Structures are given as C-alpha cells and as structure tokens.
Amino acid sequence: MIIEEMTMDEFAAGVERTRTVFIPFGSVEEHGSHLPLSTDTIQAYEVGKKAALQIPLFVAPPIHYGNCRSTARHPGTISITTTTLKYLLKDIVIYLRNHGLRSFIVLTGHAGGAHRMALQDAGEELITEFADIRMAVVTEFELASREGAPIVETDGDSHAGEIETSRILHTHPHLVKGSGVREFPHFPPGGILVRDKQKYWPGGVWGDPTKATADKGRRLEELVVAKVVELARKLEAFDW
Template identity: 70%
Template structure:
C-alpha cells in the first residue's frame, strides 16, 4: 500500500491487515555524469514498492535528502545536517506510530556512514521511547552488495559503479546517460579536506562499464527477497 496514494478510509482498512511500514530514505546527490541525482532515492523506493506488491505493508513517501559529505562539492548535491535527518526520521516515525503503525523499516538508498549513523541514532532513541515499537535501519547498498556478490564483478564497487548503474539500467533505463568511467576516490587517509571533488573528480566509485540491465534485475530481486526476510524478523515471524 503506497501511502500517498491512499485515501484515509483505505489507510484505516490497511491497518486491519498490517502494522508495518517501510520508509525509504534517499538523497539528492551526484552519481557521476551518467546517473541522476535521485539514484539513491529511486533504488530504495523501488524495492519497497516491489515488496508491497507481494505482501500487505505500507510504503511511506520517500525522503529525498540526506547527509552527503564526500560529494558535497560536486554539482547538484544537496546535503542536510545530521541533526536535521535524525529529527526528520524521528518525527515521521512518531507520526506514523500515532496512526497505529508499530513495525518500522528505515531503508536508506544513500549509504554514507554519517547519514546511516544519524538514522541508527534516531532508531535507538525511538526504541527507548516506545516499548511496543520495533525498528530496523538498513542500507540498500548493504543488501545489494551482500546478496549480489556472485553477480558483481567490480572490487569495492559502491557509488555510481557497476551495482547502481545496473539497477538503473533495469528499472529506469531512460535516466541513464551514457556509460560512465571507472574511478575510485583518492582522499588522503585521516585528513579532512575542503575541496572534496579535487580527490574524487568524476564522482564514481567502481566500474559502471561492467553494468547491465540483466545484472540490475537480478540484484533488485535479491534485495527485495532480503528485505522480506528482514520484515519477517521484525514482525517476529523469524524469531
């Protein structure tokens, strides 16, 4: 059940079937010269909607902004503060909790460490506040890299590379502009830098030339299956 498409009566009826909601978090962030700024959001929202076709659950509207430090200087990236992201996640969950939902999956398509930590902090705070609330925080990339390891050819592929380009070639081919080039960032170890694009000019981490729509379809299916197992555990079916 796609939340923003429901009427209030349909939402109330849906509560009789499930108390689980998936909340996709993404970003507006550069993904090389070949993928759209919405890549992270699209991937997270896509798999949530796919799972909603298989079982009763709610999918909340996606959050299109995230904490994007490494790409902050690249054209098009819009980054928010960790405190903003944490507060937004808490407010969304509390509002949905008041509406009757009890099982929450925060699925982030943006896998930045600081971004993910802010969502985990929000989840921990919510666990302390509500005794009957269950919550999971997952990165879409973690599921894709783990479940698709037999498919992925590129070592240490993570951003606008083989995985994400394959996913977009499968689900949104009209948004892929060219192939992109293999690249890895060269940030100096332990040193914080102001001009991050200097050390990562193309904004790609991996090899998009190895991408294919066929790989993308297989990886997406594996991610949806893995997400379903997480929901089972959260709801107590796997515990």
C-alpha cells in the same frame, strides 16, 4: 500499500492488514556524469514497492534528502545536516505510530557513514522512548553488495558504479546518460580531512559503471527485495 496514493479510508483499512511500514530514504547527490541525482531515492523506493507486492506492507513516501559529506562539492548535491535527518525520521515514525503502525523498516539508498549513523541514532532513541515499536535500519548498499557478490564483477564497487548503474538501467533506463567512466578515488591517508573532496574524486564514481547491465540490476533488485520481505517477517515476529 503506497501511502501517497491512498485515501484515509484505505489507510485505516490497511492498518487492519498490517502494522508494518517501509520508510525509504535517499539523497539528492551526484552519481557521476551518467546517473540521476535521485539515484539513491529511486533504488530504495523501488525496493519498497516491489516488496509490497509480496507481503502486506505500507510504503511511506520517499525522503529525497540526506547527509552527503563526500560529495558536497560536486554539482547538484543538496545535503542536509545529520540533526535535521535524525529528527525528520523521528517525526515521521511518531506520527505513523499515532496511526497504529508498530514495525518500522528504514531502508536508505544513501550509505554515507554520517547519514547512516543519524538514522541509527534516531532509531535507538525511538525504541527507548516507545516500548511498543520495533525498528530496523539498513542500507541498500549492504544488502546489494553482500547478497549480490556473485553478480557483481567489480571489487570495491560502491557509488555510481556497476551496482547502481545496473539498478537504474533496470528500472529507469531513460535516466541513464551514457555508460559512465571507471573511477576509484584517492583521498589523503591517515584520517586527514579535506574541504574540497571533489579535487580527489573528480568524476564522482566509485567503481566501474561500464560493467553494468539491466539484467544485473534486475537480479540485484530481486535479492534486495527478498531480504526486505524476510526482514519484515522477522521484525514482526521479534519479541522485544
């Protein structure tokens, strides 16, 4: 049940079928010279739509913006603060709860540490404030990399590399511009903070996109979808 395509009557009928909603978060962020700025959003939203074909599941409209610190200087990245991100999720969940939904799966295609923590903090505050809801917060990356280890050839692949290029080749091949270039950035050691991270990460890739294929993307997506379906069932059965 794709919320943005539903009427209010269809939404009301959907609540009679399920009280679980999938909320996809992404980003507007550089993904090398070959992938679209909405790569993270595309992946997360596609997973939700495919999962909703297998089980009763509301799929909320994707949130396209995220907190992107490491890529803030790269052309095209549009970052929001962690405070904005946190309260955006809280507002969305509160309104969906008002409409009768009770189980919330937050899947973020963007896996930045501060971004993930802001969503986690929002979820922790929400389950403290509302005793009748369940929440899960997961990242695309942790599901795709952990479950897809036998598929992925590149050790340490994480951004615009083999995994993400394969995913976009599978679902949106027309948005892939070339094969990309293998790159692993070298940031200063010892926790040193730098203002211009692009200086140490010029190509915006962390991995090897040259090893990407559409078939790998299909297999990786199927694994992530299966994990989301499994998570939805566990969350609905979770005794809080």
